[in-house]
Amino acid sequence: SQQGEEDPQALSIQEGENATMNCSYKTSINNLQWYRQNSGRGLVHLILIRSNEREKHSGRLRVTLDTSKKSSSLLITASRAADTASYFCARISGGGADGLTFGKGTHLIIQP
Amino acid sequence: DAGVIQSPRHEVTEMGQEVTLRCKPISGHNSLFWYRQTMMRGLELLIYFNNNVPIDDSGMPEDRFSAKMPNASFSTLKIQPSEPRDSAVYFCASSLGTSGSVEQFFGPGTRLTVL
Numbered sequence: 001s002q003q004g005e006e007d008p009q010a011l012s013i014q015e016g017e018n019a020t021m022n023c024s025y026k027t028s029i030n031n032l033q034w035y036r037q038n039s040g041r042g043l044v045h046l047i048l049i050r051s052n053e054r055e056k057h058s059g060r061l062r063v064t065l066d067t068s069k070k071s072s073s074l075l076i077t078a079s080r081a082a083d084t085a086s087y088f089c090a091r092i093s094g095g096g097a098d099g100l101t102f103g104k105g106t107h108l109i110i111q112p
Numbered sequence: 113d114a115g116v117i118q119s120p121r122h123e124v125t126e127m128g129q130e131v132t133l134r135c136k137p138i139s140g141h142n143s144l145f146w147y148r149q150t151m152m153r154g155l156e157l158l159i160y161f162n163n164n165v166p167i168d169d170s171g172m173p174e175d176r177f178s179a180k181m182p183n184a185s186f187s188t189l190k191i192q193p194s195e196p197r198d199s200a201v202y203f204c205a206s207s208l209g210t211s212g213s214v215e216q217f218f219g220p221g222t223r224l225t226v227l
Contacts, residue, residue, distance in 0.1 A: 030213065031213050033215065035218075041220060041221075042116070042203055042205075042219050042221055043155075043205075044218070045215035045217070048213065048215060088155065098145075098162070099145055099157035099160045099168060099171070100145075100157065101157065102154060102155035104154040
């Protein structure tokens, strides 16, 4: 079963606007990762945030983590048409395994 | 670096046939993962290997699925016999290290259609 849930499921905004996607999870984590998937392609790692971090930046991406609420958010600033993709949060499946458990993702559409 | 290589990119087969999916991880990576993606269930971990040894296969749906990693540069996922509900995109990913604190590099996927 999915341990991470993103919302919204779909988001459509105008180019230049900021996009915010949220992720909730149910069990404790060591870290949380965000991935992007362009249509028909594999996933690409965006950013990893550790449980002792509250915020992390990478270019136009900003990720926050609130372990007390078991939630994370991904902010994309000054969106571009090329940001159109699905975005997933992922965490370790648990039990010491290294495989990732993904949410169902947020499908982001940037309108030109 | 060519990245993770998967073949075939598309596979169409009939129910009951054997299907073999192939993966070549990034050179030097010591962990390899197989995932399946469907609209209904999203991305699911099927199995993963570390140093060619299967570590966690709890995600393998049933005995019809099997995976091998005979060496550090090659892995296969086999479905025998295949069923229509196996239709999905199958991704292979690799990473360096044994911790979940490292990023995984995904291949382009194999889109499997079982008729």
